[in-house]
Amino acid sequence: ETGVTQSPTHLIKTRGQQVTLRCSSQSGHNTVSWYQQALGQGPQFIFQYYREEENGRGNFPPRFSGLQFPNYSSELNVNALELDDSALYLCASSLDGGSSYNEQFFGPGTRLTVL
């Protein structure tokens, strides 16, 4: 059984650019959640995708958007990058979206640096 994988592991962009981060969910999981972890902070919930639909969103602006594909892998897109977007981006996969009983399994993260 393959765990949650993310690509790329590291990324450097400049202010104003756009970035796409990718996540492959664990086998059998239909839900992907994305979190932003700034340096020295705990992860903050960005949004969740369940069966290809956005299933809830945290306090992030619309320039943070996502997709989920039929194989349940997911992308996080960030437009008009700002310096404060520099962070570790984590995705987590689980079963059945809104059920908090089901454990979320985290990937290793993508480290984004915005210069």
Next chain:
Amino acid sequence: AQSVTQLDSQVPVFEEAPVELRCNYSSSVSVYLFWYVQYPNQGLQLLLKYLSGSTLVESINGFEAEFNKSQTSFHLRKPSVHISDTAEYFCAVTTPGYSSASKIIFGSGTRLSIRP
């Protein structure tokens, strides 16, 4: 709204000494509580969780945490730490049941550093 407070940003301790990492939460509804561990340059791993039942929960590597509803706390303890326990520890909370999104609210983390 729910929130989690981890009172100590860093906890240095000698190897084989006991340790307690403190966590308090705020919520107007019932909660599920978690401790996650993050080793250097890695993602998060679930260490232990409280969903219901016994208020004392244990991990496979010797950590335990006790849910105290009256004090809204979920402190993490280990009677004897090892160098390999060096990591960042995050306390987290979520709402039981089914909602629009099972988002997890994390604390700001406690860095546990073990001295030989």
